[in-house]
Amino acid sequence: MVATEPRSARTLAASPGTNAPSTGPRKRERRALQPHGLPWILPGLVLSIGVLYFCIGYTAVISTWEWDGLSPTPEFVGGRNYAQMFRDPVFWGAIRNTILFFVITFTVQTALGMLFAVLLHSRVKLGVVYKVIIFIPVVLAPAIMAPVFRQFFSADGLFNGILEFFGLGAITQPWLAQSSTALWVLMAITVWQWTGLTFVLYYAAMGQIDNSIIEAARIDGAGNLRVIWSIIWPGVRGTTVALAMLGAIGALKTFDWPWLVTVAGPNHATEFLGTIIYRQTIPNYDVGYGAAVSVVLLVLALVMAIILQIRGRERAR
Amino acid sequence: MFEVRSLPGRIGLQLLVTLLTIPFLLPLVAMVQGSLAGAGFENYVAVLSVGRIWNFFISSIIISAGVIILVYVVTMFTAFGFSKFRIPGKEVYFWLLLACLTLPEVVLLAPLFATSVSTGLYDTYWAVILPLAALQVPFAVLLVRNFINGIPDELFEAARVDGASSWSGFIHLVIPLTRPIAAAVLIFTLIGAWNNYLLPLVFLQDPAKQTITLLPSYFIGQFSHDQTKVLASAVLTALPEVIAYLCLQRLFERGLSAGAIK
Amino acid sequence: MNTARAGRRIRIAAGLGAVALTAGLAGCGAQGGGGSEGTADSGTIDWWGWTPDVNVANTYIEAFNEEYPDITVNYKQVPIEDWEAALRPALQTASGPDVFGVQPGSRVDAFKTFAEDLTPLAEEALGEDWKDKVSQIGIDGLTADDKLVAMSVGAVYAGSLWVNQALFDQAGLEHPTTLDEWVQVCEDFRAAGIGCFVQGASQEGFDQDTLQAIAERVEPGAWTEASKGERPWNDPAIVETFEIWQRLFTDGIMQEGAIGYAQYPDANNDFMSGKYAMIMMGSWYTQYAPEAGMIGAIEAAGVADPEPFPLVPIEFPDVTGEGNPAGYFGDADYGLALSTKSDNKAAARTFITWLTTNEDAQQIVANTLNNIPALKGISADWDSITLPFPDQQLTALQEYTETVSQATAARFLHLNQDEQDAILEAAVSLAEGTATPQEAADRMQETVAALGE
Incomplete structure (x- = not known):
């Protein structure tokens, strides 16, 4: 992954039968002659790591305290917050929810984002209208949309109305008021909000793919699906990996929607690590416990990032 | 396609x-x-007549502009470095950077507050701009690095044969070629900065520095919640972002069709 | 672990803590002290609160400035969800507020090191016998370790239902006074195509109001005793309370999907727009009875051309039929605390004294109808308030205000957040039918007992 093997759009997009410029050992030799790159990445490291790692260290220290966030005399409790967390079924429920949530939302967003990007790169009229509609949810604050969605999915809300209209009255139900369905509603809301992001990035990435390769493939008789599968999909792999990482981190951090729409309920059905951290840190004054969950969140996110990076690299080879 | x-x-x-x-x-x-609903357009009139609304807008613009400039500059350097240079332990740095994305905002508040007070940045725009930029950079670097990975090395090599330094490669190749993705970064940074609520709330004390995201709170009380005006504020708050998207969307499509890569 | 090692560990931790804290809180010390007096009748003070609303606060400040024109008060309202997140770091520095709102109950203890003792202020303003002149509920909830952390501005009480009398008249129905009647009334409303009772049951606070109202009918005082830890949560009285709560769901009193609803804005908007005839709300709802408050509220619920309806409080039905009186319970809505780090303490004191003990100020508080004033003997000036349906509303509202302000039982005072979480969990599992009343009560007792360890 990380630039050990810089790949051009051309090589990435190369499909059988096209001439891609060869990359190989020759290049690696030359790279060794390149100047040292540390100064280039220094500003980023200083800004992000400088500012945020202080916070991470601070959080790690607090996670060993029993502390209300105010008292000048926190009590050192070692690993007790961690032990308490690993015993807590709510924590494990949140982990389960997170995994399910990530798998579903990532898959659906990727599929929809790709589809929209491909369709809108085709000759569709009024493309800009569609783009704006798909994109607007990205800019809307969950705090404001939460009541709108509660109404939308309530027992006598618009969603059930639509179901009835299509003769599906039998399956109408109070979607957010049931442990069995609330999580799915939150997934739908998340997909609604973030498909715009997926779409915009795929759209930009697809613009990078050399049209002549697609033309060449078509001349070779490749159909639409074949072009998507063999040229476009591999051509946007970098974006997909990036989105997968973001999606995983986003799923781990999920907080806004479940907290605002269902208060992580009913009965912890929409509990996430983010909601646990918030509840413990702010309303429950258990800042130490909240910090311990944050540290675990951080570790999980790092592990996820590493797995995705490695897998992304393997598949790129 | x-x-x-x-x-x-x-x-x-x-x-x-x-x-x-x-x-x-x-x-x-x-x-x-x-x-x-309810009072109709009066809702918008009510929102627009909140005393400090123009102040709010200006603060939001200052903060967003600051964050965007900082993120853009830092991201371009960093992403170029990660993509095209030899750096020992590069992956470690990259993961360290990415890990910054994972901390929830609530956890950041106390340490950031402590830092901003001790550095004297509390109640200045910097107290909001710096952490917001720090939070946006990892994502932006991830995007731009992937994008620069897609720029053929041959272009840089050709430049180097011509005797150009990395710096001029950066100025003459990276900056123009990354325009499409820079437009995307710009939009996401704008959204992140414009929509942020908690940081300005906590780090800016001066009422004149409050941001547009505080607008809805004028219509939400402990025992009241004027949904219609909250939604009207949301529409007004989102407008600049949608307009920015519309403008930039043209830019990054133009950037793409300029086609130095093809 | 042996003590020596434990001691060393604690020192290490304290050291680390000191590093983290000094890195941040350099120069301002984590504890009280600091601040300066300033002058009593001039200067600028910052006041932070999650309540009152900005326009109400501005009314207070305007009136205050008529008497003290040289004190500038900047009010910053922080929505309740973000209140704690914003206040806690701010209190640790001199840049934070001079005056801040405090919720009664478990929070007072946490905030006490950041607030000056206001007992001298109360004594100076009201005399040695100040405790007799203000509502007891305001003192109890805002005192910690004999320190008066904040002065109550006013209180809110719950336990009643509020009804849309127009809908009752339209359907030709009477207010329910027993559980059976309640069930019947709901059935009749539904038959008439009108919603009966609406509640945002996803929120603990309002669930607790309904639960406590039921419990008062089961056995007066039982809920308070359980809250104080004087009787277990799986006491028969609580189990019976849970049973009745569950019946609200199974017998069709609660609207469908109640546990997916929030009281604000969802349930409130539905009630205000005339979709439901009854709602569980407290004394703060009085502010929507007058013409102006009501029209604003209906409009806010998204109804064009709002038509006021007769909003009337009624007793919570006698859901056990045992004839126990309807219970009311309340807390100080908020108190004003003086930050130890304030750089203008004298002016801040002037403001706190004025708003909490001055008769004119408390009269303004009373007239907003949001809070029942802290100072005894002050009540809303009904002559100056225009009710849309005085015949149906005036007596009911006057009696209601009079009755609730006598209440001595607390609403949230004795329950910390963890206990409130446990109550919500019980309430929701009962509503979903995943636990029997006994199971829910046992589990709750278990959780609360574990918290006490």
Whole structure:
């Protein structure tokens, strides 16, 4: 992954039968002659790591305290917050929810984002209208949309109305008021909000793919699906990996929607690590416990990032 | 991308996009309808007549602009470095950077507050701009690095044969070639900065420095919640972002068709 | 672990803590002290609160400035969800507020090191016998370790239902006074195509109001005793309370999907727009009875051309039929605390004294109808308030205000957040039918007992 093997759009997009410029050992030799790159990445490291790692260290220290966030005399409790967390079924429920949530939302967003990007790169009229509609949810604050969605999915809300209209009255139900369905509603809301992001990035990435390769493939008789599968999909792999990482981190951090729409309920059905951290840190004054969950969140996110990076690299080879 | 030549096929395509878009549109319609419910346009008048609304707008603009500039500059350097240079332990740095994305904002508040007070940045725009930029950079670097990875090395090598330094490669190749993705970064940074609520709330004390995201709180009390005006504020707050997207969307399409890469 | 090692560990931790804290809180010390007096009748003070609303606060400040024109008060309202997140770091520095709102109950203890003792202020303003002159509920909830952390501005009480009398008249129905009647009334409303009772049951606070109202009918005082830890949560009285709560769901009193609803804005908007005839709300709802408050509220619920309806409080039905009186319970809505780090303490004191003990100020508080004033003997000036349906509303509202302000039982005072979480969990599992009343009560007792360890 990380630039050990810089790949051009051309090589990435190369499909059988096209001439891609060869990359190989020759290049690696030359790279060794390149100047040292540390100064280039220094500003980023200083800004992000400088500012945020202080916070991470601070959080790690607090996670060993029993502390209300105010008292000048926190009590050192070692690993007790961690032990308490690993015993807590709510924590494990949140982990389960997170995994399910990530798998579903990532898959659906990727599929929809790709589809929209491909369709809108085709000759569709009024493309800009569609783009704006798909994109607007990205800019809307969950705090404001939460009541709108509660109404939308309530027992006598618009969603059930639509179901009835299509003769599906039998399956109408109070979607957010049931442990069995609330999580799915939150997934739908998340997909609604973030498909715009997926779409915009795929759209930009697809613009990078050399049209002549697609033309060449078509001349070779490749159909639409074949072009998507063999040229476009591999051509946007970098974006997909990036989105997968973001999606995983986003799923781990999920907080806004479940907290605002269902208060992580009913009965912890929409509990996430983010909601646990918030509840413990702010309303429950258990800042130490909240910090311990944050540290675990951080570790999980790092592990996820590493797995995705490695897998992304393997598949790129 | 999709090539459909027949007329029925093209109509079918159009229909498909439309159908797929409807679920995205419905909540937006509900939102706009909600913002016009009750007192109708009076809701917007009420929002616009909140005493400090122009102050709010200006603060939001200052903060967003600061964050965008900082993120853009830092990201371009960093992403170029990660993509095209030899750096020992590069992956470690990269993961360290990415890990910054994972801390929830709530956890950041106390340490950031402590830092901003001790450095004297509390109640200045910097107290909001710096952490916001720090939070946006990892994502931006991830995007731009992937994008620069897609720029053929041959271009840089050609430049180097001509005797150009890395610096001029950066200025003459990276900056112009990354315009499309820079437009995307710009939009996401704008959204992140413009929509942020908690940081300005906590780090800016001066009422004149408050941001636009505090607007809805004028209509939400402990025992009251004027949904119609909250939605009207949301519409007004989102407008600049949508407009920015519309403008930049043209830019990054132009950037793409400029086609130095093709 | 042996003590020596434990001691060393604690020192290490304290050291680390000191590093983290000094890195941040350099120069301002984590504890009280600091601040300066300033002058009593001039200067600028910052006041932070999650309540009152900005326009109400501005009314207070305007009136205050008529008497003290040289004190500038900047009010910053922080929505309740973000209140704690914003206040806690701010209190640790001199840049934070001079005056801040405090919720009664478990929070007072946490904030006490950041607030000056206001007992001298109360004594100076009201005399040695100040405790007799203000509502007891305001003192109890805002005192910690004999320190008066904040002065109550006013209180809110719950336990009643509020009804849309127009809908009752339209359907030709009487207010329910027993559980059976309640069930019947709901059935009749539904038959008439009108919603009966609406509640945002996803929120603990309002669930607790309904639960406590039921419990008062089961056995007066039982809920308070359980809250104080004087009787277990799986006491028969609580189990019976849970049973009745569950019946609200199974017998069709609660609207469908109640546990997916929030009281604000969802349930409130539905009630205000005339979709439901009854709602569980407290004394703060009085502010929507007058013409102006009501029209604003209906409009806010998204109804064009709002038509006021007769909003009337009624007793919570006698859901056990045992004839126990309807219970009311309340807390100080908020108190004003003086930050130890304030750099203008004298002016801040002037403001706190004025708003909490001055008769004119408290009269303004009373007239907003949001809070029942802290100072005894002050009540809303009904002559100056225009009710849309005085015949149906005036007596009911006057009696209601009079009755609730006598209440001595607390609403949230004795329950910390963890206990409130446990109550919500019980309430939701009962509503979903995943636990029997006994199971829910046992589990709750278990959770609360574990918290006490």
